[in-house]
Amino acid sequence: MSLEVLWFVLIAVLWVGFFFLEGFDFGVGILQLFLGKSERERGTYIYTISPHWDGNEVWLLTAGGAIFAAFPSWYATLFSALYLPFVILLLALIIRGVCFEIRHRANLSKFRFVCDIALALGSFFPALLTGVAMANLAIGIPIENGNFTGTFFDLVKPYALLGGLLGFSLFLTNGALFLTLKIEGELQERARRFSKIAIALSVTLFAIVTILIREHSAICLIPLILISIAGLLVFRGYLKTAFILVALCTACSVAALFYSMFPNVLVSSISPDHNLTIWNAASSAYTLKLMSIAAAIFVPIVLAYQIWSYYVFRKRISPRSVNIEA
Amino acid sequence: MDDFLFLSRLQFTITTVYHFLFVPLTIGLGLFIAIWETAAYKSGNSEDERISRFWGRLFLLNFAAGVVTGIVQEFQFGMNWSEYSRFVGDVFGVPLAIEALLAFFIESTFLGLWIFGRNILPRGVHLACIWLVFAASCVSAFWILVANSFMQNPVGYVFNNGRAEMTDFLALITNPYFLHQFPHVISASLCTGAFFVLGISAWKMSHGSKDANLFEKTFKLALFLGLIGTVAVIFSGHLQGQSVARLQPMKLAAMEDLKKTADPASLSILPGVEIPAMLSFMIYNKPSGEVKGMEELQKAFEYRYGSGDYVPPVWISYFSFRIMVGCSLVMLFFIFYGIFRLVYLKRNLHKKMSMLMAIGISLPYLANTAGWLIAETGRQPWIVYGLMPTDKAVSIGVSSNSVIFSMTAFSIVYIILAIIIFLLMRREIYRGCVEKKITRKNTVITV
Numbered sequence: 001m002s003l004e005v006l007w008f009v010l011i012a013v014l015w016v017g018f019f020f021l022e023g024f025d026f027g028v029g030i031l032q033l034f035l036g037k038s039e040r041e042r043g044t045y046i047y048t049i050s051p052h053w054d055g056n057e058v059w060l061l062t063a064g065g066a067i068f069a070a071f072p073s074w075y076a077t078l079f080s081a082l083y084l085p086f087v088i089l090l091l092a093l094i095i096r097g098v099c100f101e102i103r104h105r106a107n108l109s110k111f112r113f114v115c116d117i118a119l120a121l122g123s124f125f126p127a128l129l130t131g132v133a134m135a136n137l138a139i140g141i142p143i144e145n146g147n148f149t150g151t152f153f154d155l156v157k158p159y160a161l162l163g164g165l166l167g168f169s170l171f172l173t174n175g176a177l178f179l180t181l182k183i184e185g186e187l188q189e190r191a192r193r194f195s196k197i198a199i200a201l202s203v204t205l206f207a208i209v210t211i212l213i214r215e216h217s218a219i220c221l222i223p224l225i226l227i228s229i230a231g232l233l234v235f236r237g238y239l240k241t242a243f244i245l246v247a248l249c250t251a252c253s254v255a256a257l258f259y260s261m262f263p264n265v266l267v268s269s270i271s272p273d274h275n276l277t278i279w280n281a282a283s284s285a286y287t288l289k290l291m292s293i294a295a296a297i298f299v300p301i302v303l304a305y306q307i308w309s310y311y312v313f314r315k316r317i318s319p320r321s322v323n324i325e326a
Numbered sequence: 327m328d329d330f331l332f333l334s335r336l337q338f339t340i341t342t343v344y345h346f347l348f349v350p351l352t353i354g355l356g357l358f359i360a361i362w363e364t365a366a367y368k369s370g371n372s373e374d375e376r377i378s379r380f381w382g383r384l385f386l387l388n389f390a391a392g393v394v395t396g397i398v399q400e401f402q403f404g405m406n407w408s409e410y411s412r413f414v415g416d417v418f419g420v421p422l423a424i425e426a427l428l429a430f431f432i433e434s435t436f437l438g439l440w441i442f443g444r445n446i447l448p449r450g451v452h453l454a455c456i457w458l459v460f461a462a463s464c465v466s467a468f469w470i471l472v473a474n475s476f477m478q479n480p481v482g483y484v485f486n487n488g489r490a491e492m493t494d495f496l497a498l499i500t501n502p503y504f505l506h507q508f509p510h511v512i513s514a515s516l517c518t519g520a521f522f523v524l525g526i527s528a529w530k531m532s533h534g535s536k537d538a539n540l541f542e543k544t545f546k547l548a549l550f551l552g553l554i555g556t557v558a559v560i561f562s563g564h565l566q567g568q569s570v571a572r573l574q575p576m577k578l579a580a581m582e583d584l585k586k587t588a589d590p591a592s593l594s595i596l597p598g599v600e601i602p603a604m605l606s607f608m609i610y611n612k613p614s615g616e617v618k619g620m621e622e623l624q625k626a627f628e629y630r631y632g633s634g635d636y637v638p639p640v641w642i643s644y645f646s647f648r649i650m651v652g653c654s655l656v657m658l659f660f661i662f663y664g665i666f667r668l669v670y671l672k673r674n675l676h677k678k679m680s681m682l683m684a685i686g687i688s689l690p691y692l693a694n695t696a697g698w699l700i701a702e703t704g705r706q707p708w709i710v711y712g713l714m715p716t717d718k719a720v721s722i723g724v725s726s727n728s729v730i731f732s733m734t735a736f737s738i739v740y741i742i743l744a745i746i747i748f749l750l751m752r753r754e755i756y757r758g759c760v761e762k763k764i765t766r767k768n769t770v771i772t773v
Contacts, residue, residue, distance in 0.1 A: 054435075054437065055434040055435040055438060058426060058430040061430055062427055062430070062431070064400050064401055065422045065425070068411065069420045072411055072415020075411055075415060076409070076721075077408065077723075079401055079403075080404060084731070093394065094739055094743070095739065098390055098743060101386055101390035102746060102750055106753070143723075147723040283415065283416040284416050287416050290495055294424055295427070298427045302427065305435055312447065313443075
């Protein structure tokens with residue numbers, strides 16, 4: 001396997017990490033507002049991800065950094081082409097991140113309620129926009145000689161919005177299932193009831209997207225199959241297994257998307273001559289080799305301590321076990 | 327196009343200067359808290375733990391603002407500076423990616439463990455978490471300064487395939503510009519942390535709060551760290567000035583508003599006030615030596631790169647330099663005064679002096695910002711010194727209106743953020759180290 005292909009795969013892996021981890025993270029961020037009926041309940045939902053959200057978000061930063069280092073032209077074109085969506089994404093992430101920290105700092109219930117709303121919005125927009133961005137990767141955007149020639153409206157075509165919706169529903173499903181595993185009592189019950197709705201929505205959207213994709217290679221069917229099985233399991237009450245299957249489905253969706261793009265990294269909707277590929281967008285062999293060594297050493301270490309941190313906070317929580325006095 | 331360039335530069339200034347308001351405190355206060363937690367760990371004293379929790383709450387507010395504004399940094403090169411990213415990504419992207427992999431993951435994961443693991447983790451492990459957070463913030467500074475140093479003094483690359491390609495990673499991380507810049511930034515961060523603690527402690531001590539004795543302890547540690555930091559920042563700044571004289575003579579000439587080459591060159595204190603031969607002395611450690619002026623350097627640049635204006639905006643460099651040096655001297659005075667009064671005379675601060683100390687928190691912030699303005703405007707008109715002009719670096723497919731939108735949106739959010747963080751910090755400071763007793767049993771998570 002050449003280094004270009006290796007880095008294409010590694011970047012796909014980073015996106016899988018992002019979509020899985022931030023998946024339930026964003027999902028919980030949105031759901032707390034609707035499932036939690038009081039300030040304390042919302043706080044309890046939020047505390048399931050408080051120790052983890054920042055570490056999860058770094059997957060996005062690392063994916064961005066890895067694209068920059070391994071495929072500079074991809075980074076340059078992608079982020080300038082999706083300028084406005086990324087501005088909204090960044091603003092949402094700023095507001096969301098701050099809310100986690102300031103929410104419990106003041107004993108004003110109005111202040112906390114505003115924070116909860118901001119946190120939900122700050123989770124909703126990234127959930128939607130990353131899906132839109134991924135769909136745009138799949139269908140291509142108007143680029144010529146590496147530069148974007150379209151407008152904002154070229155990025156929000158129906159198909160891309162469908163991708164956004166799909167991402168959003170997957171995040172909700174992921175979040176609801178995560179909550180059923182992390183919380184106990186009445187709050188868990190509510191999350192369990194909601195996970196049925198969320199997964200039904202996800203299965204429907206996956207079915208529609210799979211039908212719309214013209215080229216039917218087997219790999220595009222795997223996510224649909226996985227999410228359908230997960231749906232059955234949710235209704236039967238096997239929530240842990242369902243959570244794992246939804247995670248696998250996320251991974252396979254990203255894998256299928258990258259597989260269908262290969263060897264392109266950005267498809268030009270103007271002409272295939274303007275496609276960015278892993279060959280014409282890649283860094284030099286020296287840089288790729290260096291980055292490979294860094295990744296080989298540090299990715300396993302990162303995985304180890306992140307998994308450990310989830311293990312540390314494995315205990316289920318309930319409103320009684322959370323102290324949110326400021 | 328000029329509009330777009332101006333707007334993109336302005337936005338970069340806003341987002342980056344704002345981000346760097348939080349970074350030095352994360353490093354400096356991080357060290358302070360790590361030391362204090364270690365003391366609390368050894369003594370097992372609940373008082374020490376209360377102190378570290380108080381500073382920890384302030385640290386977290388600052389940290390949150392630093393993290394979220396840092397996300398913008400990772401993406402804005404691609405968003406507004408796509409031609410730059412394409413041209414230098416092979417070199418410049420690497421430290422950024424390594425920073426995320428090495429520093430951000432550790433910082434974020436172990437900070438989460440430190441905040442929420444206090445009652446869960448073994449005490450030693452919990453202590454290790456804050457040290458890891460501090461170490462990772464230094465590692466983060468390391469890589470981002472490696473990246474910045476490449477822009478200041480490109481090394482370890484060749485020009486190939488129409489772009490800069492890395493050939494020597496070791497040269498990149500031993501860039502002489504970097505070797506001088508890193509200690510300067512770290513010691514400046516130490517000063518920021520120390521003056522933050524000094525100012526708040528002084529204010530609490532003089533306002534007769536119940537826990538004044540606790541703040542006297544932190545005041546003393548901060549004096550010690552501040553002494554190291556201030557002396558180190560001045561000394562490393564001096565060395566960096568000498569290095570700039572070698573690597574970027576134009577930046578130095580702009581800092582001194584030196585139009586004509588002079589030997590010996592005099593140092594300007596303020597416009598019109600000069601010390602003869604002092605500039606030569608500072609650069610060469612002897613009272614003579616030629617320092618090139620902007621006119622001669624402009625000609626040399628024209629000869630090498632063709633016609634154009636190669637003089638950076640002089641007034642920014644000139645006044646920023648005086649603000650930076652002025653602040654550091656006042657900081658040094660504060661430290662000596664504090665040591666004289668508390669350690670030698672063993673008496674408390676005057677009430678007026680403690681108010682001044684509280685206002686003095688702004689000194690390192692002014693100096694930090696001024697320092698970056700010198701470093702970044704002094705390198706203009708280059709984005710990569712001598713390699714790529716700034717006006718060739720901006721994105722092509724983005725409209726000015728988009729940047730106006732993003733800049734306005736970022737500015738509004740940043741202003742609101744600053745107000746909230748300020749008010750919440752003030753609230754914590756008023757409350758001090760006093761803590762409510764936690765009555766609820768089987769509490770897993772306390773903040």
